[in-house]
Amino acid sequence: MIKKVNFQNTRSLLAAIKRHRPSTVVALVAEAVNQDQGETCIGNVDDSASPGIRKAKELESRYPGITAPVGMSSLHLLEEKFECPKYAVDPSAPARVNVLLPQLDPLIMFGGYIACLQFIRKIQEAGFRVRILLVESDRLDRDAVNAKLAPNPPLQQAVANAEVEDITRGSHTLVISPTDAFVGYSFWTCIKAHRLAEAIGKKFIFFLQEYEPIFHPHDSYSAIGGYVYRLPHRAIFNTDLLADYFRSKRLGVFDRYEGEELARHHVAFQHALTPTSPPTHEQMAQRRTRRLLFYGRPEGHARRNLFEIGILGLREAIRQGMFDGNWEFHGVGTLGPEYDVELGHGRTMKLSGTLPQGDYGAALREFDIGLSLMLAPHPSILPFEMASAGQIVVTNAYESRSADVLRSISGNLEPCDADPFSVAEALAAAVARVGQYESRIKRASFDWVRNWDDAFNEEVMDRIKEMLRA
Template identity: 25%
Template structure:
């Protein structure tokens, strides 16, 4: 009993000194943050729901070749495509790209069906309403566990959905709509391996950009085609009245692949060097930071275009495949500063993008150089012009040609 009391006293004194140190270094905000983190970890269930059903993984015997019936579409007959996807919130970048392609295919005679793969038992009616209102999808929506109708093509859209697509009994050539290298979304462990194994299922990949296609071919001997990123210049454009006075950063703390912490340190350095420059954040609300900034939070495309047109440069970090953000910035004449990486150079392939090593000092210096340019207005206009011919219709046409190569007559 005495030893237990002494141990408790020792731990109490240790925690008290730590609390004092945090108070001195970070004040009440630091204590509040650590308290919330500790409470969240304490109440979090020890068994977290996996993003894929274990039963689906067990059913997917990758040692056996994938065998499916692949019907061919007769001339004049529509091509039927089953898209297997997780339920989407509004304005998700990956779902935005997917439904842009689907809308193009619908306009060209395809019949698209969406099947939700859902491990969380969400309200299907609610998420179906999001597909209608936020993404403009008007086709049938069902649950994949209720079974899929025969189709010409069956498309997995994320690593979780690849397992039910592999296991499904319906007809249709199996495709994999790959927008990023998803094993890197997880620490090395079971989930990263389960994601990696989906590239060994024998599907035909349709990737967002050339980098992913080349990687899947080289690392997994996977058959792969790709489409180039488009840019919606009806939403993002260079405004003639724009007066630039700032820098913008897309804040996504929950997406490790977007390098949020490195970006935040970059912006803090820039704010110290150039206190005259306005700082804009959008995405998640940031709360208090040690420098002045405008915290926009979640914004509409119209609001975002206004923000881009107020900024010389935008910081957009991509540690895996690039996001839609650099093209949006370019269209508005806001120069994207990105980390110098092979995937960014291959996919963006634009002379107006600025690259810098992935450290805060180099990134901040590149942004500062843009701010200090004498002829920035000319550069800005040229950058906006450079993406006017890059449309999502081109991407849709490429996906159309890939489907027809395999299931058309």
């Protein structure tokens, strides 16, 4: 193993030391040694070896990596996730709402984190004392978080007012009150939220923003997501569309409760859209170059956004001549460097992390067509922000988020199925509608909240306060 030390596995080891308990790190290192010995054994096989080892060598020669026992490493990580944090119940401790987050890292503060921080702001305004518990963190840089939230002073103040405690490595005892509440951000954090809430005879609250098993293949990780939904909890859903999916599948609270009891166990809020508005009829008509904006996320964590299908659909539409004329193609959403993506027939897309100008709402107004895909129950927010800016938006239907449901929200949405040819067909329909300026302007106004105080309105907050006090 010393001979095989390199930058990558040294970096992995240092990251593991920061994010995992010592016993887990030791188990992972031991497993790495065992796997290395196994690879060496397979590589040195001769005719005297056992049939099983000879078969493994033949398999590896044809299908490299097929014999790697990846489940052994996952086993240690999963075991850690099920461990309950060390805690002590102290009746004299102040009552808190404990919000369990994986980490508080400004580099990954996407829409889901912003929604949760807005939730924290609103419950603080309602008089609740908030403590953020970090469960998968390697650091907390408060200055960096503060700088990230500087454009939003109320949110910045909400985080500043919250206590923050890192329980990642389980090195100290968490003091809790018998009247505490526990809110989980993801199904992984909800495992620990459940154990802590159970210790004081309460149910945890699931801040539900997606059907998370879709983040994983049909494996142990996905199955554990299903297990967490079966635990006794209350649910705060990000959008009615996501709640409708859980209702249609009888998942979580919809499988456990009915009638008034169900009403006490769940509430849904609408994720606020970035305020924007469409250009005027004259501004649209004066454009000499039309522009398309693609929400392109090529990284593994965002596979549900169907990057490949979006690009293949664009290539097919271009091949069919749908974008003849003056068109530009822009992509946004990558976490990596900028990419030039070839679309064929002399067309190229520049894929970058953010829109070119700082005013996000104003930047959306510069595009005529949007393309944003999501193979998951939560619809994503960007398609609706694009539609609010007057774009004709190609986005896919999914389960209870049917084409009719999407069209009923905004006529600027052009639904499709999640395959390249349906995407290309919908893009053709969008191109045909680009010149319908008055229609694009009219349909940019639809029933969806544009600020977070409306998202967490009085009715929603009354339900949330009941849950936190239960």
